[in-house]
Amino acid sequence: MHVLVTGGTGRVGSAVVAELLGNGHTVLALARSDASALALDKAGAVPLRGDLADLKTLRAGAAEADGVVHLAFGNDFRSPDTIAHAVAEESAALAALGEELLGSDRPLVVVSGTPPVPGRVSTETDPLPSDGPVGGRSRTVVAALDLAPRGVRSSAVRLPRTVHSDGDGGFAGMLLGIARRTGVSGYPGDGTQRWPAVHALDAAVLFRLALEQAPAGTSWHAVADEGDAVRDIAAVIGRRLSLPVESLPPETFGPLGPIFATDQPSSSTHTRQTLGWEPTQPSLLEDLENIQP
Numbered sequence: 001m002h003v004l005v006t007g008g009t010g011r012v013g014s015a016v017v018a019e020l021l022g023n024g025h026t027v028l029a030l031a032r033s034d035a036s037a038l039a040l041d042k043a044g045a046v047p048l049r050g051d052l053a054d055l056k057t058l059r060a061g062a063a064e065a066d067g068v069v070h071l072a073f074g075n076d077f078r079s080p081d082t083i084a085h086a087v088a089e090e091s092a093a094l095a096a097l098g099e100e101l102l103g104s105d106r107p108l109v110v111v112s113g114t115p116p117v118p119g120r121v122s123t124e125t126d127p128l129p130s131d132g133p134v135g136g137r138s139r140t141v142v143a144a145l146d147l148a149p150r151g152v153r154s155s156a157v158r159l160p161r162t163v164h165s166d167g168d169g170g171f172a173g174m175l176l177g178i179a180r181r182t183g184v185s186g187y188p189g190d191g192t193q194r195w196p197a198v199h200a201l202d203a204a205v206l207f208r209l210a211l212e213q214a215p216a217g218t219s220w221h222a223v224a225d226e227g228d229a230v231r232d233i234a235a236v237i238g239r240r241l242s243l244p245v246e247s248l249p250p251e252t253f254g255p256l257g258p259i260f261a262t263d264q265p266s267s268s269t270h271t272r273q274t275l276g277w278e279p280t281q282p283s284l285l286e287d288l289e290n291i292q293p
């Protein structure tokens with residue numbers, strides 16, 4: 001397939017581009033800067049100059065593609081306003097991409113997140129939460145899945161809180177950044193809350209499988225580690241950086257504090273059984289051993 005990819009230079013997207021190119025697909029990838037265009041060109045993709053707000057470009061890219069994988073997001077979690085801006089931008093971009101694919105039965109694979117479900121491990125059939133600071137992203141994903149009866153083979157790959165590679169990424173990467181800045185490897189609450197995780201290379205395989213096989217309107221979990229206790233994540237970070245490991249107040253973690261404090265293990269049993277996805281890369285706690293002081 002000739003696949004339009006947004007976010008193809010990111011931690012997850014660069015792995016997705018490589019996975020697609022390594023499995024017989026060609027890639028047209030959105031690039032909002034010269035540096036990104038160069039990186040995509042080097043990776044073997046054809047850069048499409050433009051950004052997520054450039055709806056004309058997105059439509060033109062989708063029009064010439066056999067399928068779309070959407071990953072780009074302005075991961076700016078400094079304040080509720082920066083988050084709201086990124087959510088609105090993504091929503092408009094996905095609406096444009098979806099409209100372009102209407103009636104074509106072409107695949108549209110959108111990135112999403114595993115939902116937290118109080119008291120148990122979440123599964124692929126649990127609904128996405130539409131409240132909280134990034135609740136708007138869930139509504140965007142649901143709108144894309146709702147295109148299924150209108151001739152779009154839309155599917156969602158739900159990523160766990162941490163998609164990691166080279167000892168960094170996702171929520172664990174944010175803890176790492178806070179530890180480097182503050183001199184304390186901190187965690188919210190008592191640290192027994194669990195976050196799921198996956199290696200970026202394993203997540204990339206699931207994006208490809210969803211593109212190739214997922215029926216319209218379906219959701220999948222890219223979960224390798226069902227739930228790592230946050231205290232255990234902080235302990236590895238503290239040891240690698242020779243820093244104390246302590247509970248810190250929720251405000252240390254910015255607008256995402258409440259999500260950081262939530263126990264949210266998640267399962268991928270249905271995804272593994274149905275699509276034959278099997279993660280093979282190191283777990284999060286193993287990968288964090290790559291942190292350099």
Ligand SMILES: NC(=O)c1ccc[n+]([C@@H]2O[C@H](COP(=O)([O-])OP(=O)(O)OC[C@H]3O[C@@H](n4cnc5c(N)ncnc54)[C@H](OP(=O)(O)O)[C@@H]3O)[C@@H](O)[C@H]2O)c1
Nearest residue numbers: 007008009010011012036051052072073074159162163170
């Ligand atoms: N990593 C995780 O643990 C995790 C967990 C759950 C969900 N997710 C989601 O998965 C997706 C990919 O995550 P990631 O970790 O790979 O993110 P990342 O490393 O921050 O990469 C973000 C990508 O989006 C592109 N981008 C951002 N804003 C853009 C805009 N306005 N126009 C065009 N391109 C734009 C960036 O392009 P440039 O090269 O120009 O910067 C980059 O390719 C995101 O939607 C993220 O929210 C990630």
